[in-house]
Amino acid sequence: IQDSKHGKKSGRNALFSGARLLTLGTGTARYDQILMLSKMPDSVLYKRDVENADRQDDGAAYQIFCSSFLK
Numbered sequence: 001i002q003d004s005k006h007g008k009k010s011g012r013n014a015l016f017s018g019a020r021l022l023t024l025g026t027g028t029a030r031y032d033q034i035l036m037l038s039k040m041p042d043s044v045l046y047k048r049d050v051e052n053a054d055r056q057d058d059g060a061a062y063q064i065f066c067s068s069f070l071k
Contacts, residue, residue, distance in 0.1 A: 008061040015064075016053055034064060044069050 015022045015029055022029045031050075038045040049060035063069055 005058055005061070008065050009056065009058065012053075012061040012064050013055050016050075016055070037069065 011022065011024075015031055015034065020030065034045070035047075035050045037043055038047050038050045044066060045060065045063045049057065049063065053060060
Protein backbone atom coordinates (compact mmCIF):
# COMPACT_ATOMS: atom_id res chain seq x y z
CA ILE A 1 0.00 0.00 0.00
CA GLN A 2 1.49 3.32 -1.10
CA ASP A 3 0.06 5.57 1.62
CA SER A 4 -2.79 5.75 4.13
CA LYS A 5 -5.14 7.50 1.67
CA HIS A 6 -4.57 4.76 -0.88
CA GLY A 7 -5.01 2.09 1.78
CA LYS A 8 -8.35 3.50 2.90
CA LYS A 9 -9.64 3.69 -0.68
CA SER A 10 -8.45 0.13 -1.34
CA GLY A 11 -10.19 -1.12 1.80
CA ARG A 12 -13.42 0.69 0.94
CA ASN A 13 -13.35 -0.56 -2.65
CA ALA A 14 -12.70 -4.13 -1.48
CA LEU A 15 -15.69 -3.91 0.84
CA PHE A 16 -17.92 -2.61 -1.98
CA SER A 17 -16.59 -5.03 -4.61
CA GLY A 18 -19.03 -7.79 -3.77
CA ALA A 19 -16.79 -9.37 -1.16
CA ARG A 20 -18.86 -11.00 1.54
CA LEU A 21 -16.56 -10.18 4.44
CA LEU A 22 -13.55 -7.93 4.98
CA THR A 23 -11.20 -8.76 7.87
CA LEU A 24 -9.74 -5.76 9.68
CA GLY A 25 -7.26 -6.90 12.30
CA THR A 26 -9.39 -8.67 14.92
CA GLY A 27 -12.70 -7.36 13.53
CA THR A 28 -14.71 -7.77 10.37
CA ALA A 29 -16.90 -5.58 8.17
CA ARG A 30 -19.68 -6.35 5.71
CA TYR A 31 -21.32 -4.15 3.08
CA ASP A 32 -24.74 -4.48 4.72
CA GLN A 33 -23.30 -3.25 8.04
CA ILE A 34 -21.85 -0.14 6.39
CA LEU A 35 -25.13 0.51 4.56
CA MET A 36 -27.11 0.17 7.80
CA LEU A 37 -24.74 2.54 9.63
CA SER A 38 -24.97 5.10 6.81
CA LYS A 39 -28.76 5.27 7.27
CA MET A 40 -28.54 6.20 10.96
CA PRO A 41 -29.49 9.83 11.74
CA ASP A 42 -26.12 10.75 13.29
CA SER A 43 -23.95 8.98 10.70
CA VAL A 44 -20.91 10.76 9.23
CA LEU A 45 -21.46 8.76 6.04
CA TYR A 46 -24.24 9.39 3.54
CA LYS A 47 -26.23 6.71 1.75
CA ARG A 48 -24.81 8.03 -1.55
CA ASP A 49 -21.32 7.21 -0.21
CA VAL A 50 -22.34 3.55 -0.01
CA GLU A 51 -24.78 2.95 -2.86
CA ASN A 52 -23.39 3.76 -6.32
CA ALA A 53 -20.30 5.14 -4.63
CA ASP A 54 -17.55 7.13 -6.32
CA ARG A 55 -14.62 4.79 -5.81
CA GLN A 56 -12.09 7.65 -5.86
CA ASP A 57 -13.78 9.73 -3.13
CA ASP A 58 -11.08 10.27 -0.50
CA GLY A 59 -13.54 11.82 1.97
CA ALA A 60 -15.92 8.87 1.96
CA ALA A 61 -13.02 6.43 2.26
CA TYR A 62 -11.73 8.38 5.27
CA GLN A 63 -15.19 8.45 6.89
CA ILE A 64 -15.67 4.68 6.66
CA PHE A 65 -12.51 4.10 8.70
CA CYS A 66 -13.13 7.05 11.04
CA SER A 67 -13.38 5.98 14.69
CA SER A 68 -16.62 7.93 15.26
CA PHE A 69 -18.28 6.01 12.40
CA LEU A 70 -17.10 2.58 13.54
CA LYS A 71 -18.18 2.93 17.20
